[in-house]
Amino acid sequence: MAEHNPALTPISQLGEFGLIKHLTSNIRIKNPETLLGPGDDAAILQPGPGKQLVVSSDLLVEGIHFDISYTPLTHLGYKAVTVNVSDMAAMNAVPKQITVSLAISSKYTVEAMEELYRGLLAACEHYGVDLVGGDTTASPSGLMISITALGEADAATLTRRNTARQGDLICVTGDLGGAFLGLNLLEREKRIFRESPEVQPDFGDNDYLLQRQLKPEARTDMKAIFEAIGVLPTSMIDVSDGLASELLHICTQSKLGCKVYEDKLPIDPIALRTAAEFNMDPNVAILNGGEDYELLFTIPQEDFAKVKGHPDITVIGHMTEENEGRMLISRSGQAHELTAQGWQHFGAAPKG
């Protein structure tokens, strides 16, 4: 990057403090709970009276979670925030602050980091979150983004993973599998480009899938929707590793089984068509694809009327006794044991 274009600025020209100052100079604090942002040994926050705080950290590593050859840095910055804010949404909490730590190899320029920060700050703006601090350092190879998100919640409406009850309905927001199919499209065009660099990438009318992969949105809108329809999930988790993995987390932690129905699983028509193009069972994308950042949650059976037909919510099954197992019921009525594959970073081939 730097070596190819003399107009770009190597990070060494600014140094660590200079880079941090440069990148954080136009940060605008939005929340009254944020008393002091970047620049001191620590940020200072004043949580709302009586509020509980939720804290979550996520790591994105180049070559493991993202491939810089087809991931625009602005999108990457945005996604890094989304991933963390999604954990806040999964707790039914309101995200308030993030810290961002970056390890940056010398192939990146100041301009590249400006792009990344443009995405980070756009997401902060979108989610109403303050970037309050972090750390910036060199890396011997690649880029690493470590974000910690802080959010506020009321004790009475926090949603955990281990509190689903037998008989609860299992619901999911939005549609699933799109992010994984978007990744497959990007990987396919990358292979074609490697073999024939003169061929222009052809994503057809698959913008939706690319957006699901490159610029996913966290479902921070659901808290207000739950309030509006008068539903408090009995348990909730975000779908980052594929529906199967998340279902198993809720089952294990709630000491229950589950039954979900193949014909209820929500998938976008474009995703369905693209799965067919790839000769892929769409269930693989839904159950084991991951990165959809939708919410999976359970509600009492008596709330069925409140969610029925809601454009953002699909009922996909119900919780059972633990000894009934964790089952996917196929269209033909056969029961299959759900297995989690999710992200296999260790030992398996990296996905991104």
Add this chain to the structure above:
Amino acid sequence: MAEHNPALTPISQLGEFGLIKHLTSNIRIKNPETLLGPGDDAAILQPGPGKQLVVSSDLLVEGIHFDISYTPLTHLGYKAVTVNVSDMAAMNAVPKQITVSLAISSKYTVEAMEELYRGLLAACEHYGVDLVGGDTTASPSGLMISITALGEADAATLTRRNTARQGDLICVTGDLGGAFLGLNLLEREKRIFRESPEVQPDFGDNDYLLQRQLKPEARTDMKAIFEAIGVLPTSMIDVSDGLASELLHICTQSKLGCKVYEDKLPIDPIALRTAAEFNMDPNVAILNGGEDYELLFTIPQEDFAKVKGHPDITVIGHMTEENEGRMLISRSGQAHELTAQGWQHFGAAPKG
């Protein structure tokens, strides 16, 4: 590591979730403010009523901040917590929780990560901090430790960097330069080992310096000391990048100058002797060495009697008007402009 010893367990055998579960299974929550530790989408905290929260993040990257060839993983884990807790001490806050995110390359085994966690948890025990969450993922190369620390403080006793006043006395805890000389000893023995692997390392009686480098302690004891002697620093920062860099931060942010005296700078006799062995000006270790994790702070002149002769505190100078510059007064009475070198990760040769 794994490839040399079949008794060791590759991380791929446990997978990401398995590794996290294995490493966090014996975590004991100590603080009543920690309502929920690892295992959900986020940890849940209940800050004390009326308390302000401080948040700080630090990143340690293999090949940049540490050299695994002479850094025991237990020490590394301990130090990673110390570095973060030190930021809490610099705010005069009480550390309460940390999240730990790890990116781990395939050269590390489950046993190696157990060692690292032994150090992390020992430090959590020592500082009274709860490990409440984080993320664990693969890394294409090397080990990366990203920690976010959370602490509580009273608004009235928080200490920032930008609140020093003209005429304030500049104080420092403990002694300085030891960590940098410890690093130099380790680097020397590494060079000798590379050239002549049969030679046993010879650290002489320099245990103190090795400990300063490998297992530094954060000055979380100072909050109680300040209370006991009735002193509230007007500004404070921790010495992670060398005294000069930290002094300049306080000066810049408080819009003041400073005058510090060479003959007042506290250095341990072993550090002084080792600097001589290396033909190194001890001021380089003190001013630009870094990693001492002592506290640099300012106090009102009228508090001089309260700190005079205190075994943990040395007065090294005073704050001046901004236009008087940031000066080091040598033993011979000459004034030298202070310049920060600190950690030059970007573009300069890595230190560790």
